[in-house]
Amino acid sequence: MIQTKKDTHKQKKGIEGTFSADFIGLGLLALFLILFFNMEKIKDGSYDILPSEWIHVSTIFLSIVLEAVPFILLGVFVSALIQVYIKEDTIQRYLPKNAYAALFPAAVLGALFPVCECAIIPVVRRLIKKGMPLHVGVVFLVAAPILNPVVFASTFFAFRSNMTVVYTRMVLAFILAILIGAILYLVFKNSNQIKEHHTEQQHTHDHEHLHDHHHEQKPGLMMGIRQTFYHATDEFFDMGKYLILGACITAMFQTFLDRNILHTLGSDEWSSTLVMMAFAYILSLCSEADAFVAASFGNTFTVGSIIAFLVYGPMLDLKNTIMLFACFRTRFVIAFMITGTVVVFAAVMLLQYLL
């Protein structure tokens, strides 16, 4: 008796909530339309009101968001297609039986995936959920953003007078991806490191749900398209909030960090390598564009530290750390960050010693 009363109450509240949500939604729609049609007037007016520092932060923030959003959309669409059309046994079938034997082909595949660091996270998360081993996913995470033709081209043009940088970046990324994958395999084996949001009850429900789909051979065309679209939207909202937060923090650093400090801090090979890695982390540049920024440091930083900047930045940065924490278990993300940092630093120091 009490139970049903509670239920009706909840239901009523839920429906009321929907009404107010509809109201908010329509309000937002009206707001967007008003802003859209008065865009130029508002922008002219705000010129005098807003302090210039605030405009700078906002401009950089908006620019990063606008720049990253198409790639996140690409990423979530690939992820959605994998979810809808690729079966778990397909992945299992093509994987080598030996865990270490999978590392090399994974790095090669990573090179063929022309995606940047924003787009790769949802894709890797989805692949791991579909049964791809964790360490193979790690290799993708590290290799894909660096080893792709666009990044090679931009690095080439930025460092055309110093081809060592270009080749070292590519080769090092390839080797370190495999190395980091192997280390993380030693630590985590095949344990599940994906962050699960849903409760136990829902889990069983979903499992049945998925199971049903497996019996139908393939989703119908319309059904498949619809599922892909739904899924892409949901995942966009899942990842997007972390991207926007990351862009916000990055914009602050971009505006207020005086880069001359870097020169003061990084005086020898050790410290300059560390400083450039920290700098790459904070700046959160696209792997496509970071070569040009790195080239601007060519005069005052060692070649080794420039390479550290170019290899470390696409692997790990402020923007994608927040996204990683949202997708993977905290313990795993911290282990990944420590491994990545230590391996890149050690490799660059070794390289400087050898060269």
Add this chain to the structure above:
Amino acid sequence: MEEQVNQEHRMHAFLRGIIMFGFAMLILGLVISGGIRYYIAPHMLPFIYFGMITFLILSIVQIWRSTAKPESVECDCGADHEIKGSVLKKVLIYSIFVLPLLVGFTIPDQMLGSSIASNRGIQLAQGEMEPQTGPVSIAIDQDQSSGQGDQEDQPATDDQQDVTQQPKSADDYLTEIEQIRQEFEQEQQEQTDESYNYESFNDYYAQLAAQYLNEDTIVITDDNFLDMMTLFELYMEDFVGKEIETIGFVLRMPEFADNQMVAARYAMTCCVADVMPYGLLTQGEMTREFIDDTWVKVTGTLGLTEYPGTIEGEHPWMIPVIHVTNITEVDEPEQPYVYPNLL
């Protein structure tokens, strides 16, 4: 219970649809007004169009989803997309998505100011050349003999002005230029074997250099700006004595002398996060009249000078310098940013 879950789904679908519609509108607005050029480099625009169209389609699908039959509302991927928690948390999360929209619709579209440039450090075509190499030291002599060095700048500019303030003696002027060029060609020939390693330079720039070295006056435009900066970097000595015409915004770094400034441009590869200021050091009394961030057109003769560098103990760099003959204020160009040609 089932009903309530469906209501939740509808609500989220509806709100998400509206927000995605907002993103499509923002991008459309920026594209129509042309404001997008202040945020994204032109070669990235296809991705932006892709984003805009995708947002539009997704928003329509979402709004349709919010009115669809209950069983088709969910996606089957394991319910990991739902926003759990209190109403406050939901409001906060959707606010995160509304924030860039509000920012985008309201902030003025403008280029980053010179304060950002001083944080990022300017690229003065200093190249990757060691300061002690042969051609550079000879070039210093050249600079000093024509301009009497850096400490005494006044005579240098006077010299330059003398040359240009007599438009009637154009022939004299040409012969003078010709003389300077001959001198340099001689010097070049003397040093080709050791100092110039043309093989290591990109063919593209070697050809471009040959093309521009034939011209007496080099006009730096939006399109060739970064190429010219690279050429000055690579073949600095060859360009000494050339007349240069360039535009940019006035920028001064803390280490500059009182009579120095740069007519700078920001170069953008993908977005504003990666812009770097580039420009040629400009020296002369006239520079004092122009305040930071003013757009100016600078004409003058190219020389070489020693740049003290920003860090103590650092080697001084040889950089090209424009000895000013004239500066005039101009309007901000249609495309305030410059972009690498090769991408």
